[in-house]
Amino acid sequence: MAVPMHTSNRLFLPARDTRMLLIKWVVALIVPLAVFNFVWQGDALINNVILGFINPASAPVTDGQLVEAVIFIAIFYLTLLALAGYLVAADSGRRGVLEVWIDILIFTVVPILLIVATSNNLILGLALCGIVWPIYFILRRRIPFLSFLNPKSVPPPEGLRLIDSEQRAIMIGRARAGGFWFGTSFAVIWLFVDLIFFLSGQLPTELLVVTAIRTVLLPLGGYFLGQLGGMLAVRRTLAANGNGNGNHASEESSLRSRRQKERQILATSRASEETRAVVPNDLPLRSTGARNFFLILLVAFVVFYPVIDPFLFGSGTAGRLSGYNDAGYYVILALGLNIVVGFAGLLDLGYVAFFAIGAYAWGIVGSTQLGFISPIHIPFNALSGLFWPMLLVTALIAAGWGVLLGAPTLRLRGDYLAIVTLGFGEIVPVVFLNLDTLTNGTNGIVGVHSPAFFGVFWSQITPIPYYYLILALIGLTIFANIRLRDSRLGRAWIAMREDEIAAASSGVNLVRTKLFAFGTGAFFSGLAGAYYSAKLGGVSPETFGFGDSVIYLAMVVIGGIGSIPGVIVGALTVYSINLFILNSLDTLASDPTNFLHSFDQFIVNIVPGFTFGNIRNLVFGIILIVIMIFRPAGLIPSARRRRELTRAPEGEAALELGSLDVTTTDPGFEAEVRIE
Amino acid sequence: MTLFIQLLLVGIISGSVYALIALGYTMVYGIIELINFAHGDIFMMGTFITITIYSAFHITDNPPFGMPIVAALVVAFLASTILCAILGVVIERIAYRPLRNAPRLAPLISAIGVSLILEDVGKLWKGLSPISPPQIFNTIYYIGPITISITDIIVVVTAAVLMIALQWMVTSTRIGRAMRAVAQDREAAALMGVNVDRIISFTFLVGAGLAGAAGFIFLLKFPTTTFTIGFELGLIAFTAAVLGGIGNLVGAMLGGLLIGLIGSLVNLIPNSSDPNVHGFGIPHGGGAWSLAIIFAILILILVFRPSGLLGQQTPEKV
Numbered sequence: 004m005a006v007p008m009h010t011s012n013r014l015f016l017p018a019r020d021t022r023m024l025l026i027k028w029v030v031a032l033i034v035p036l037a038v039f040n041f042v043w044q045g046d047a048l049i050n051n052v053i054l055g056f057i058n059p060a061s062a063p064v065t066d067g068q069l070v071e072a073v074i075f076i077a078i079f080y081l082t083l084l085a086l087a088g089y090l091v092a093a094d095s096g097r098r099g100v101l102e103v104w105i106d107i108l109i110f111t112v113v114p115i116l117l118i119v120a121t122s123n124n125l126i127l128g129l130a131l132c133g134i135v136w137p138i139y140f141i142l143r144r145r146i147p148f149l150s151f152l153n154p155k156s157v158p159p160p161e162g163l164r165l166i167d168s169e170q171r172a173i174m175i176g177r178a179r180a181g182g183f184w185f186g187t188s189f190a191v192i193w194l195f196v197d198l199i200f201f202l203s204g205q206l207p208t209e210l211l212v213v214t215a216i217r218t219v220l221l222p223l224g225g226y227f228l229g230q231l232g233g234m235l236a237v238r239r240t241l242a243a244n245g246n247g248n249g250n251h252a253s254e255e256s257s258l259r260s261r262r263q264k265e266r267q268i269l270a271t272s273r274a275s276e277e278t279r280a281v282v283p284n285d286l287p288l289r290s291t292g293a294r295n296f297f298l299i300l301l302v303a304f305v306v307f308y309p310v311i312d313p314f315l316f317g318s319g320t321a322g323r324l325s326g327y328n329d330a331g332y333y334v335i336l337a338l339g340l341n342i343v344v345g346f347a348g349l350l351d352l353g354y355v356a357f358f359a360i361g362a363y364a365w366g367i368v369g370s371t372q373l374g375f376i377s378p379i380h381i382p383f384n385a386l387s388g389l390f391w392p393m394l395l396v397t398a399l400i401a402a403g404w405g406v407l408l409g410a411p412t413l414r415l416r417g418d419y420l421a422i423v424t425l426g427f428g429e430i431v432p433v434v435f436l437n438l439d440t441l442t443n444g445t446n447g448i449v450g451v452h453s454p455a456f457f458g459v460f461w462s463q464i465t466p467i468p469y470y471y472l473i474l475a476l477i478g479l480t481i482f483a484n485i486r487l488r489d490s491r492l493g494r495a496w497i498a499m500r501e502d503e504i505a506a507a508s509s510g511v512n513l514v515r516t517k518l519f520a521f522g523t524g525a526f527f528s529g530l531a532g533a534y535y536s537a538k539l540g541g542v543s544p545e546t547f548g549f550g551d552s553v554i555y556l557a558m559v560v561i562g563g564i565g566s567i568p569g570v571i572v573g574a575l576t577v578y579s580i581n582l583f584i585l586n587s588l589d590t591l592a593s594d595p596t597n598f599l600h601s602f603d604q605f606i607v608n609i610v611p612g613f614t615f616g617n618i619r620n621l622v623f624g625i626i627l628i629v630i631m632i633f634r635p636a637g638l639i640p641s642a643r644r645r646r647e648l649t650r651a652p653e654g655e656a657a658l659e660l661g662s663l664d665v666t667t668t669d670p671g672f673e674a675e676v677r678i679e
Numbered sequence: 680m681t682l683f684i685q686l687l688l689v690g691i692i693s694g695s696v697y698a699l700i701a702l703g704y705t706m707v708y709g710i711i712e713l714i715n716f717a718h719g720d721i722f723m724m725g726t727f728i729t730i731t732i733y734s735a736f737h738i739t740d741n742p743p744f745g746m747p748i749v750a751a752l753v754v755a756f757l758a759s760t761i762l763c764a765i766l767g768v769v770i771e772r773i774a775y776r777p778l779r780n781a782p783r784l785a786p787l788i789s790a791i792g793v794s795l796i797l798e799d800v801g802k803l804w805k806g807l808s809p810i811s812p813p814q815i816f817n818t819i820y821y822i823g824p825i826t827i828s829i830t831d832i833i834v835v836v837t838a839a840v841l842m843i844a845l846q847w848m849v850t851s852t853r854i855g856r857a858m859r860a861v862a863q864d865r866e867a868a869a870l871m872g873v874n875v876d877r878i879i880s881f882t883f884l885v886g887a888g889l890a891g892a893a894g895f896i897f898l899l900k901f902p903t904t905t906f907t908i909g910f911e912l913g914l915i916a917f918t919a920a921v922l923g924g925i926g927n928l929v930g931a932m933l934g935g936l937l938i939g940l941i942g943s944l945v946n947l948i949p950n951s952s953d954p955n956v957h958g959f960g961i962p963h964g965g966g967a968w969s970l971a972i973i974f975a976i977l978i979l980i981l982v983f984r985p986s987g988l989l990g991q992q993t994p995e996k997v
Contacts, residue, residue, distance in 0.1 A: 350784070411978055414985045418714060422921045423981055426974030429914075433971035437963050549914060553716075553791050560788045610803050621799035627792030628774050635781035 020096060021177055027100045028090045029185045032083065034104075035111035037192060043119050048314040049076055050210065057209045068310045075307035079300065081228055084182050084221075086296040088229025091181025092174045092236035093290060095283035102152050106288070109139050123316045125323075126583040133576075154286050171240070174283075175233040182229015183222055190221035239282040239292050305474065309467050324466035328538060330578045331473030332531040337558040337574035338480045338567070339527030344556065345565035345641075346493060347520035348500025349412070350421040353428020354555050356408070357401045357525035359547040361532020363435060364397040365390070366448040366542035376441055387455030390537060398529035405525025406518050413514055416503075428552050436544040447543030451536050469538050476534060480527055484567050487523065496520055497565075554581070561630050563637025572638055580623055588615040681824045686943045692831050692900060694939020695838035699893035700916035701923070701931040702845060703767075703886030709862045709926035710882045711779075716790040717770055719913015720797035721887045724766060725759040725894020726904040727805055730812050732758050738813045748815065759891040767887020768880050776876070794910070801906035809905040812898040830899050837896055841889060842932055848885075849928060858882060862926070915942070915973070922977050924990020933988060938973055945969045 039045040052072045113135055118128030143152040197214045200206040280291040287293055304311070308327075312320045336358060343351045367373050369390065374380045381389065408427045412420045435442045442448065453461040454472065461468045487493045495516045498506035507513050536542045554577060562573020592603035592615065606613045615622075630638070700722050707715040736751035774793050778786040818829040849855040860868040861878045869875050897912075898904065919938040923930025948965030961968060980988065 344784075411982045415981060416985070418708070418712075418925060419921065419981055419985055419987070421714070422918065423978050425914075426918070426978050429974050430971040433968060437961075437967050437971075439962055550910075556784075557788055557791060560784050564782070564784065613803065617802065618799050620795035621803075624792040624795035624799070627795070628789045631781070631785045631789040631792070632774075632777045635778060635785040 021180070023100065024091055024094055024096055024177065025181055025184050027103060028087060028094065028181055029188055031103055031107045032087050032090070032185055033189055033192070035107060035115065036083065036189065038112050038115050040193075041196065043115055044123075044315050048072060048311060051314060052076065053210060053213050054207070071307055071310045075303055075311060078303040080221075081224065082296055082299050082303070084186055084225045084228035085232035085235070086293065087185035087225065088178035088182035088232030089236045089292055089296065090232075090287050091229070092178035092233040093239070093282040093284050093287040093292060095285050095287075097285050098154070099151070102154075103288070105152060109136070121587075124587060125316060126579045127587050130579065130584045154289075171237045174237055174240075175230060178233020178236060179226055179230045182225040182227070182232060184225070185229070186221040186223070186225020190218045193221075194218050235292055235295075236282045239280060239290070309470055321464070321466055324470050326583065328466055328469045328473050329582070330575055331470075331477055332534050332538075333555075333558065333578045334477055334571055334574045335473075335480050335527055335531040335534075336555050337562070337570045338477075338484050339524045339531070340555050341559050341565065341567070341570045342484065342487065342496075342527070343520050343524035344559055345570065346488060346496040346500065347517065348496075349517065349520060350418070350424070351521075351524070352421045352425035352549070352552050352556065353408075353431075354424075354524070354528060355547045355549070355551040356428045356431035357405055357528040358532045358535070358551075359431050359435060359544075360404050360525075361397050361401045361529035362536040362542045362547075363442060363448070363532075364400050364529070365393055365533040366451050366536040367442070368393055369452040369537065370448050370450045372443060372448050386452040387461070390452070390454035390533075391456075394530065394533050397533040398526045401529025401532065402522040402526035405521040405523075409518050409521030412521075413517060425549065425552070428549055432544050432547045435547075442544070445544065447541055447545075448536075449541040451540050451542065453537055453540070469534075473534060476530055480530070481567060481571075483527075488567070492516070492519060500565075557627060561627070561637055563640040566637065566639050566641035569637050569639035569641065576638070577623075580626060581619060585615045585619045585622060683944075683947065684825050686946055687940065688825070688827065688831065690940035690943030691936065692834050692939070693943065694936035695835050696893055696897050696900075696935075697912070697916045697919045697939050698932045698935025699838055699841060699889050699896065700912060701919040701935045702842065702928060703890045704913075704917050704920040705923070705925055705928060705931040706858075706882050706886045708920070710858060710879055711775070711786075713775065713786050713790065714917065715886075716787070716913070717774075717793035717797060718886065718890055719911075719916065720794050720801070720909035721763050721767055721770075722890040722894050722897075722912060722916075723801055723904070723906060723909030724797060725763045725891035726812075726898050726908065727801060727894075728759045728762050728891070729755045729895045729898050730805075730810060730904070733813055738815065740813045741817055742813070742815060752815070756892065756895045759895045760888045761891070763891025763894065764884045764888035767883040767890070770887075771880055771883040776879075794913075798906055798910065801909075805906065807906070809903040811903050814902070815899065834896050834900050837892075841892055845885070845889065846928060854878070854881060915970075918973065918977055921987055922980060924987030927987070927989045927991075930987055930989035937988075941973055941976055942969045945972045 036045075052069055055069045114128060114132045117131045117135070118125055121127040121131065143149045194214060194217075197206060197210070201208075201211060282290065282292065284290040309320070309324060312323065316323065336354070339357075340351060340354050343349050343354070367376070368381075369386055408424075412423050415423060436444060438444070454468075455461055456468070488497075495506065495511045496519075498509065498511055499513065499516055503513060506516075558574040558577045559570050560573070561577060562571065563569025588599065591597045592599040594600060603613070603615075634640075700719065703718045703721070704715060707713055707718070732755040733751060736747060736754070738748065738751050742748050770793050774789045775786050778789055816829045816833070820827045820829070849858060857868070857873045857878050858881070860871065860873055861875055865875055868878075915938060916935065919934035920931045921934070922937060923932070923934030925931075945965035945968065948961060948968075950964035951962050965972065984990075
């Protein structure tokens, strides 16, 4: 699509349009925030914290938790204020107000309302979103009347490169206004609500002081944080000098050979990816800068989750946390398998073997079993402290077995490799089952110790320490995954995945690279295994079957092979479908007031003994097939896979190439193209 | 020695069931390079259909031989084969055909999905606990110290007839030639006028039909079935297909027989805690380790023959 020339005029809007921008983003941010605070329990969190400070005796939480809650609230609101500034500054103003508001409604307000509607069940609410969002996507794609909602792929405006210091100052000014007005409007709404509550006698008088302070602080903070957000946005603009496209025409004439055409297509896809990073942006909510804000919010939410949970989701925190802890080791397993399958392209159907090895390694050392099978007797109270060094040792043991079991597969390709890994996956549990002297056979190992750490009370019934342990392990795994992917080894894996012969002839040592892939993948499942046995307090040989290996593989493929965020999402999706959603459906169906109850009765009349838990695999299977048919590359495909699957049409190429900071004919171009 | 021969017989009988299931795996793999994880569950459906037909004919244990029993057997065999064949075609149409050009792992995951669905359908249909078919033939012959029941003979003969018929169809008929053409080069076959989609459907029809027949045969010999049996036997049958060289029909038969023999003969390995063997052997005896030994042998064979026993070494293309 050609860019009309007047777009560059619209880049810096007149005052009336700035007002429009302010209204657009202030409303877009305030509505979800208000729904969060007043429909859900968002303000209960704050009020309880304040009450806790005023009257510590009546507080439902301890002092430490209070401080944590305060930190979370601070991060949450400060990030939102800065985000408001960023969005106002980063918006190119080319997308209509209505479209943005509807998007915001669908992607923030609807989830919150669904969570509230499912009696504060986070997983079930998000699962319903998983139904609502695809419907929305289909509707706006299929119905012509709604097609204006589709984000259009408009190339960056021609004037993009010409943002000088004066225009930057304008952007920062707009950001300041954005933060200020967002803070002000929110303070006013909140003041209003508080006054109503106060007049109806539901608000303690002490809180009025807080209300007053807040009403002053919010606009003030908004002013400065908005400026900060604006400065962050300005950093993502392209400088006025450099990378001119003066020789564009001559470039075009030289783009003759097939090789260069390939490069151009790659560059076009890359340019369309880069438009996401550049400010001013048509879709500022999806821009890279905004993603950083979302990431801060997400990390804050995950880190402080144990404190927030009782306020947002009601009683039963321990049970929920325990469930999330289990989801955590699935994430590690999926990330580990992603190294083998996603990066190195070696189909592994027996990944559960290494998980079992890890679980048994800590299971034997961390219980009295080691004393039975060897003369080593570790003092009982030293066992727990031993967990930390053993975590590393366990992972290394698993990695060692990964290399050992990987060795026979070196000559094999494709499905023969898959069947050998499957074979190991079957052999290892049988060995654990039958070597009674080592592993206590069918009975498994019981009484495995929890870790101990700086006087924190660890036991199988207190999930919070485990929550932070698994969070740390996941963080470590993600970090290692990203670093490995971008390392020399990771690039060798990817080269091998794409074409073994080409990789070998480019100097990749296939034997070493493959063995490293198996070893590294097994390392992480060893970590997960040690965590698993420590959390469960025991190991049993029946828990490691081929079915589990298949589930791990499904996590990787559903999420998007080779894509780290995709695999995490895949693991959480599969885990929650499997263990949360259907169980919650049964709970709901057993409640006679729920509409699911009559539906359930209806089916039970036809199929006796029907429960939702009973058709877990049926539902899971249908979801697997549907996802594979409609998103064969996974929920969040890796950037590389996306480039391969959706290549930009050739006509647009010349237009968008200008936004690259290195042109396709530059020698440095290929070094710039990121591998994923 | 008696024990050895007896185990050899058991091995051949279970091996012929494995071989029938393995044929389905190998046919599908040969033609679209997909590990059809749902195949074992189609076999499970075959056993369930057979049991349903028996109970519809009110067959009980040790029925008097006569018209009703022959009719029930024929109907059960046909129903199991035909319904499973149709099931196979439907699965291909719904779950695999839309993914013909998707990334390589997508149809694999979709196959896993189908397998899970079939398992739960089986669970809802026949319940969680194992169910037993009526034992129809109980005539036993003695050859010296070795016992052979008439069922054993029927199982082996039926399996052999089916395999020979399949081999004949693939090598000597027009449609068999089309199947081989599609397996070799799908695009070239399409250019020669072969309707590729129809041939792939036909392959699923035949493969799933064989699995249904295997379900019927299995129930003649083995006393129980349950909704997970497809998964367990499917795994072994798939291994058999790979052992023989996946994509190769004779290989699948050979692999099935070998795995049946290995699985049966490992029972000769004594239990190390048995006082008669003076510490020779392995804990719990060979039977407990059969799966591990099967896979260990498979891995050993693949290390030395990376494409299976009869599989062709495909040259690496650049």
